[in-house]
Amino acid sequence: MRCWDPRIEEMPATDLKKLQFKLLKTIIYRTYSFSPFYHKRMKDAGVHPDHINSLEDITKLPFMYKKDLRDTYPDGLIMSEQEELVRYHVSSGTTGKPTVVGYTRNDINNWTESLARGLTSAGLGHGDIIQVSYGYGLFTGGLGLHYGAERIGATVLPTSIGNTERQLELMQDLRVTAIACTPSYLLHMGEVAEKMGVSIKNDTFLRKAIVGAEPWSEQMRLRIKENLGVDAYDIYGTSELSGPLFCECECQQGFHVWSDLLYPEILDPDSQEPLPPGERGELVVTMLQKDGLPIIRYRTGDITAIRDEPCSCGRTHPRLERLTGRVDDMLIIRGINVFPSQIEHALLGIPETAEHFMIEVDRKGALDDMLVRVELAREAFSDKISDLMRIRRHVEKVLKSSLNVQVSVELTEPGTLPRFEGKAKRVIDKRLV
Amino acid sequence: MSCEQYMIRQISLFSENKPGRLAAMAKACQEEDVNILAFSIAEADGFGVIRALVDKPDIAYEKLTSLGFNVAFTHVIAVEMKDEPGGLFEIASKLSEAGINIEYSYAFSGKKKAILILRVDQVEEAVRLLLQHKINLIASEAIY
The missing domain is CATH 3.30.300.30 (ANL, C-terminal domain)
Structure with a gap:
């Protein structure tokens, strides 16, 4: 299967580890030097960047939590000067204050590259017409997918959310081949189409869907395939990490997490001990190249497992399994x-x-x-x-x-x-x- | 001989075992001017099934479904039984001799006769058998 960036996507695992360590070292030094928040956290924990001499040493670093993002509202965690930021996104504050994420030009580029790799791995590319039915605006879904889809040379139809009948008309008239939306919205579209006398399976060119932003299941994947004739690919990301970042390859066995961008750990939510590949626990994330809002050992609260066996698509980066819930649940x-x-x-x-x-x-x-x-x-x-x-x-x-x-x-x-x-x-x- | 006319459509409702469900069902029937001729409640751990013979089964089905009830039709037979000692035995013994199983049943006494509502595993065979023995069955058109 073709890669967007074969040099990095097919890099031997040992080289990837070396690259990861180099990037980790850099981000730790940078945050220690330039982020008052991380400086204090490391000091309080008695850790200095010099103590980090292997990837495994990451466990010496303190965790950060969603709460830290709220407590430092609006910009206490942002490391870059404001003039270096090219965009803000703000997550909805359903459980407290909202969180503000600032992006440097480089952050936007890495985010876009990450999705370009993911969308390509799902079999999309130049010639595809991609309808982005995630919300545009402060929410990261719409703009994130928009940039990613443009980068791979696809034609973007930025419908955002709402007005399902119009979305379906445009899908037919412009011969849309792929859609990015939530799985429940996709099924809802199927029902609305039926009422309009349109069969997505027979009357449209829609063949692939990039779905996420809410939990879904393998049964739902089958239902989408059966009812709509559409192959659905899981996508993962949260606003703190940039937005939607990783999407399943055509093997549909979990999404590749790009080792040059993210270092994942899976911990037992109770004991906080690391769990081996294949075992489910809480995903803890370190972003290796994020400048605007650095993320180090962030407790996502998401439950998943790492799969590090080689993927038949040829990509050497590990995969994360479909998210199965939240630690709080x-x-x-x-x-x-x-x-x-x-x-x-x-x-x-x-x-x-x-x-x-x-x-x-x-x-x-x-x-x-x-x-x-x-x-x-x-x-x-x-x-x-x-x-x-x-x-x-x-x-x-x-x-x-x-x-x-x-x-x-x-x-x-x-x-x-x-x-x-x-x-x-x-x-x-x-x-x- | 046609058995069809003796197969009576009973409505069955799946119901949680909590106050107000029977009242809700009865109110719906009243509103639609549906008369309940016979009914029973079967109870299991935590839930129950309300079964009823009504004079307008289609209207009842539609109304109850629109209210969110889970409703099903089941074929039962209504047998006239002598309201005297041995009346039930006469019917039950005929069925048992023929190897027909009664899944459930309920009964009520009228002015002259008692009526036995039967759900059996072989409806047509039961109808044929009882008619052969000159036992009176109530035809569906007498009900709706």
Whole structure:
């Protein structure tokens, strides 16, 4: 598969490690010298850049948190002089103050290059017509994809969000071949198209979708392929790291994280000990070439695993698995880590249940007790109690085998569980009351 | 002989076992002027199934579905039973001799006769069998 920048994307792993160490050393010295925030953090932790003599030594450095970004609002973490900045993005402050990210020309260039590599790896390039249906503005999604898509020589259709009918008309009229949007918006487009008498599969040229900015699943990938005839590729990034940065290659087995831009660590969210490749934990990120807003050992709160075995696409950079949840959502049930996303994933594979569910955790005596309430799918209702009991036992069995924890299941009527517009709050933890 | 006319469409509702569900269903029927001729509630751990014979099953189905209820149609048969000792035995024994299983049933007594609503695993066979034994079945057009 062709690469955007073969020199770096196919660099032997040992050379990449050397390059990473050089870049790490540089960013540590730079932040120690020029960022009052990082200078103080390192001093307080008793670490000096001279103590960093290998990539593994990174663990000597202190963590930084989302909270630090808020506490230093608006620009306490920005290292560059204002006149060196060419852009600001501001993340929505749903859980507190917003965070401001400043970009130097170099930051924008690295961000754009990162996406150019990713989009190329997903099989897009010169000749493609890419509809960017992420929001443009303070949110990073629209402009990020816009720059990335322009860089690879594609034609960009910057529709942003909203007015789905018009988006679909333009998609048809301008023969759009790929779209960047959230997975739920893509499925929504499919439904709206159907109402308009348009089949995305048969009446458009749309063949690929770059989807992210919200959790989604392998089942959703299959559903998108089946209903819309579109191959969906996962994309990852957060505004603190620049914006959407990494996108899956055509192998669709996780997204490559470019080693010259990012150094990933996966930690056990409880013990904060590093976890080996393949094991899921919290992603901790160090950005190796970021000037405007340096990011060192940033606790993303995202749960994923590193895959470092060679990818059949030929790229030598490691991959991260699809994000399976947030550390803040993690529940510990009888000592086992459980993420609501695992339950969502398991339920999607059971046709007798709808996608809405709630989790109730309680303590019965000394033991944690987890109850999953899930809506019965309309088609699954057959009037026979024994059928309903069988469905419930089946759901319990599937959940138990995927979570390794005993779960009780309650079937509820369709439409009775809460719907969430923004961030879903599916967990009621009565142990905390 | 046609069995069709004796297969009566019963509506079944999936319901959580909590206050207000039966009232919501009954209110909907009242609003649509649907008369409930017979009904039963089957209860399992945490949920239940409400089953009813109504005079306007399609209207009831539509209304209840629009209210968000999970509704299904099931074919049952309604058997006239002698309202005296042995009345139920007469019917149950015929079915058992023929190896027909009763999945569930409910009954009510009318002025002259009692009516037994039966859900069986072989509906056509049951209809044929009971008619052969001169047992009166209620045709669907008598209901809706």
